Amino acid sequence: MKLDHTAAGVFSIAVTPFEPNGALDLASVDRMTDFYLNCGVTGLTILGIMGEAPKLEASESLAITRQVVARANVPVVVGVSSPGFAAMRSLARGVMDLGAAGVMIAPPPHLRTDDSIIGYYRQAVEAIGSDIPFVLQDYPLTLSVIMTPKVIRQIVQDHESCVMLKHEDWPGLEKISTLRGFQREGSLRPLSILTGNGGLFLDFEMERGADGAMTGYAFPDMLVDVVKLSQQGQRDAAHDLFDAHLPLVRYEQQQGVGLAVRKYVMQKRGAIAHDAQRTPAAGLTPTAKREIDYLLARLAQHDPRAAF
Amino acid sequence: MKLDHTAAGVFSIAVTPFEPNGALDLASVDRMTDFYLNCGVTGLTILGIMGEAPKLEASESLAITRQVVARANVPVVVGVSSPGFAAMRSLARGVMDLGAAGVMIAPPPHLRTDDSIIGYYRQAVEAIGSDIPFVLQDYPLTLSVIMTPKVIRQIVQDHESCVMLKHEDWPGLEKISTLRGFQREGSLRPLSILTGNGGLFLDFEMERGADGAMTGYAFPDMLVDVVKLSQQGQRDAAHDLFDAHLPLVRYEQQQGVGLAVRKYVMQKRGAIAHDAQRTPAAGLTPTAKREIDYLLARLAQHDPRAAF
């Protein structure tokens, strides 16, 4: 089951479970996979930035992929961004052999000109092979690489295997509109657009033409519902649900500690055994945990899934 | 009336009104000043980044300062960040002569080490004189200069005239807690902390020990109310009001178009005649304006001030 441009819904950015001592918590991987599936996700993305991928060794990356792919009955996308193309190639070929649906490639932070970005993806596709479907990750806030809609179009047109955009520009609403406009005018072929940024703009991103979300907010079930409501044209209902979660979505969106917030909530929800991250990691103070608890209590008044 | 460390409440970051052709709209300056005062602000900050200060000529900066100071019965802080100390000095001395309460100084983007940041403020104080109260602006997301709590403490201890921190780190909740902890342990003297980031974390920033907000969200009256409710210990009421505004606060917080959103709403509220910015500026598409209108309509169900 390979990824293609019809992908839609919610591809959850999966966390990587660790033991408090920093070892992989493989026992939690199945539980976590089931949690996402029960939330109604249509896909999973593992080994992304929020999956602490750079902290893993190559063998660990393959072990997690094997386990998640074996368990999930949805397409699994694997992040293969690497400092070099040799490592990218072996990881990409390795995870596809294990049954991944596609890979995700972020641009390295030093890329500056339009041509250098386009050239980078040409080399990446040459390295991994044009038979592996890939997701183009556009995440300027963290990666400091800025891709204009024209550059994205060029990359998509250059490579049949580029089937999805993980849209994480900020602000990015006009970018979605521009890309969908390119498609209407015929200069861009069909492309799945899933959005990130922790879901902070998902309400309007859907209205601008996104196919769904690829992000890791601790309530993937909310993302699933908002995507569905929006697709069904139930605008007010979509915003009502989204707004109820927004204080926590916003709290999780703090750079640096966001992942700690996410894992803390996921542990409360029973999705993982520990909220531990591998070093280096920013943890939560007791005050921060109390703030999250307060946000969850308030959220529970609108969404029973937040009541534990 | 000089600024000191007891400053609290809401210092609104004032926009600068322009005509559609880019000329200063001085006719709107009094109206805008009155708008802020009617919202209950305890101070005003003009010529900040969101005041389009770098787009103004020196003579324009002085003209706006003169007019705002003459009209406002609250302390007026003036941004004097400049590429060089000569221009900083003449602007700072000039606005103080006009009756400003203090100035605000942001670090230039190239500063990297702790010592270079501390050294920069030493030179800045030497340039403007130690008799002018100043606000230390800590805004890493835009300025790319990272000040640890220890660096902030050093600057405050080095300079009697540093009376306020415009706290705009993101995430920054722990930073407030750490600075207040320094004060409790006696290693930092009293300091006013007003927070920025468009108010996106104001609810918890108040609970962490902030004295109020220095930001420019288009509903300063909401900021004023949240600060008051929080100071009165009415936690749930503060969050209820805050959460009602959060969808719009979040929408305004989009880098690049945020100011266009803010001016669009302020024009609707009658605070300025035009929502024009001086070139270069990102404008709003019709779709974006409809999205804001929708957010305002939803907000009006909770806060009648959003109904026009």
Next chain:
Amino acid sequence: MKLDHTAAGVFSIAVTPFEPNGALDLASVDRMTDFYLNCGVTGLTILGIMGEAPKLEASESLAITRQVVARANVPVVVGVSSPGFAAMRSLARGVMDLGAAGVMIAPPPHLRTDDSIIGYYRQAVEAIGSDIPFVLQDYPLTLSVIMTPKVIRQIVQDHESCVMLKHEDWPGLEKISTLRGFQREGSLRPLSILTGNGGLFLDFEMERGADGAMTGYAFPDMLVDVVKLSQQGQRDAAHDLFDAHLPLVRYEQQQGVGLAVRKYVMQKRGAIAHDAQRTPAAGLTPTAKREIDYLLARLAQHDPRAAF
């Protein structure tokens, strides 16, 4: 006498003379101008980065321009890079009224995509007017803006008034070859290319097609001679002279202290009364001064102009 694309030879980047207390040393301006003219320069560029332009107030910038233009019988280019277009416009119109031959505009550091760079120059030309000849400054190492040859071509083609490139990319030899190739194939109109980087690659830049240098090395007379020798096809002689100076050229090319080295040598040569810079500035330690003296003594064995 307006600048046009036939400009060639050496446009020296002039320093700005200061008194030890940081005041402008206007008494040295004539002496310095004469020094450059005696070195055989074909033009002067004032108020560049190495002219400490950001440290000057607007009135000072005009005063220096007035004095240099009145004294020099060669074209004077004035740096007008500013944080905003309003200040850029008034400085540009002001210096042209005083008799400047053209202006130089560097891109602001935040520009990232091809389109944003091209758009910036469109706005800049709109601001200053299309009647003012301008030099496009391409200086990625310091400005962190990367312009591909295609982007440079677009800017030149967009604006008749863009008559010169200050080429300061590093490495940049292929960039010169590519731009000259564009001209040969007819896709780029004639353009003066003067090179910077303190002259560190001038030997080969001339061979690649540069028209000369626009840089501020403390021996402009060497630059003048190397340009002439290279234009006359005396390759070995050009390199011999260049190589004799290279140890000092290299020493001056240290970011941060380079200007201190340059002013120290220029003071020794009698071009300015003091080697002072305006704050903030990095000075020379006694050890550094002894190193420069040693380099000058060694240079004097090859070039009598270094013997004092």
Next chain:
Amino acid sequence: MKLDHTAAGVFSIAVTPFEPNGALDLASVDRMTDFYLNCGVTGLTILGIMGEAPKLEASESLAITRQVVARANVPVVVGVSSPGFAAMRSLARGVMDLGAAGVMIAPPPHLRTDDSIIGYYRQAVEAIGSDIPFVLQDYPLTLSVIMTPKVIRQIVQDHESCVMLKHEDWPGLEKISTLRGFQREGSLRPLSILTGNGGLFLDFEMERGADGAMTGYAFPDMLVDVVKLSQQGQRDAAHDLFDAHLPLVRYEQQQGVGLAVRKYVMQKRGAIAHDAQRTPAAGLTPTAKREIDYLLARLAQHDPRAAF
């Protein structure tokens, strides 16, 4: 034979030999190792930035280390900088098991504050173990991390296993003087300082107190001689030899194409079979090769080792 603070002389930054198709050229590794040894180096550093380390897979890194260590009778330092500590640890333990003398660790590009740099090295030492001697790499131009002398001192004092500084700040002469001053005043324990930057300032770096060079200029024999002459107090002779090479040292120092220049010359000298780099790589144009040939011909007039 573990690395300690008495290390001195020239540790050549070794290139990694590739076949034209991008495969490792293991057949050239012995030849290259012998070349360096014949040049008189006192150590070798492999898998650095100029060794194209990020382009290698983990297994390749170990293979090269095994071969070089087995061949060389001098200490071999191995670069182990990695995006995560898990990979750093396994590479570090792996190469030490193979007989490496120590490892080199560069800071990741996002580090900004003094504390975050010091904290990073604490975590790195925790990860690899305090029994592995390591080289602190200070290379702001490429890594964009700025370490003050005080920060370097703190790291050295925190970790017995930090025995050497690869000094590659630019300009950095005063930094060497400051660190040696710390030692004289007793606040810093003995530390080997080897300098980088392609040797561009080696002449004065030795005079400031460096113990030698750790860089990869294509004539390591020149570096060896300059270090020796300088240590023997033969100042003029050291500068004479250095200056003869400076035009080529400078040419090699072009960011982006520098490694291509280096490999081209090393191939001419017979040190490696091919000048190929693994993708992505910037190659040399025919014009550039002719320029290098010209520089070599000129150099051969002073140094017979450049005549082939």
